[in-house]
Amino acid sequence: MQAAEAATKAAAESQTRRMVDNIPDLLRENPDHPHWDVVADRCLSCANCTLACPTCFCSDVEDVNDLTGDHTERWRTWDSCFTADFSYVHGGSVRRSTKSRYRQWLTHKLSTWHDQFGSSGCVGCGRCIAWCPVGIDITAEAAAFAAGPQQSGG
Ligand code: SF4
Numbered sequence: 485m486q487a488a489e490a491a492t493k494a495a496a497e498s499q500t501r502r503m504v505d506n507i508p509d510l511l512r513e514n515p516d517h518p519h520w521d522v523v524a525d526r527c528l529s530c531a532n533c534t535l536a537c538p539t540c541f542c543s544d545v546e547d548v549n550d551l552t553g554d555h556t557e558r559w560r561t562w563d564s565c566f567t568a569d570f571s572y573v574h575g576g577s578v579r580r581s582t583k584s585r586y587r588q589w590l591t592h593k594l595s596t597w598h599d600q601f602g603s604s605g606c607v608g609c610g611r612c613i614a615w616c617p618v619g620i621d622i623t624a625e626a627a628a629f630a631a632g633p634q635q636s637g638g
Pocket residue numbers: 533536537538539540593605606607608609610611612613622
């Protein structure tokens with residue numbers, strides 16, 4: 485137990501990146517910030533970050549049956565808020581653009597997760613950074629909302 489705590493402490497102390505303060509409020513107050521377009525230009529909507537993240541839990545449900553119709557199964561499968569189908573409601577997807585999907589992911593993870601679960605949805609592991617094929621860094625993106633112009637409306 486002591487060894488585990490020491491390893492955790494050492495890992496925390498070796499962190500070189502920091503999440504900006506008040507990020508829950510920054511994201512809540514800036515759904516139309518111009519930086520969403522900037523990150524959307526880079527993001528491939530590949531879902532790697534959500535598949536690597538230890539706290540992402542989005543899933544889908546599929547019903548399958550054999551040709552006889554005698555046997556049916558219901559499968560729960562991994563899904564991601566970065567897929568177009570994830571937000572499909574009758575007639576189409578609610579979040580059709582990469583911009584809307586990235587905004588959903590970051591805002592849920594760092595802001596509305598607090599409302600839902602009483603904590604951040606990010607444990608600071610950095611796996612989403614390591615596995616992003618275009619090098620998007622959640623801490624850098626979050627910092628952009630603290631540094632850049634803040635807009636509302638539009
Ligand atoms: S750094 Fe945060 S958002 Fe990224 S994979 Fe780890 S817990 Fe998830």
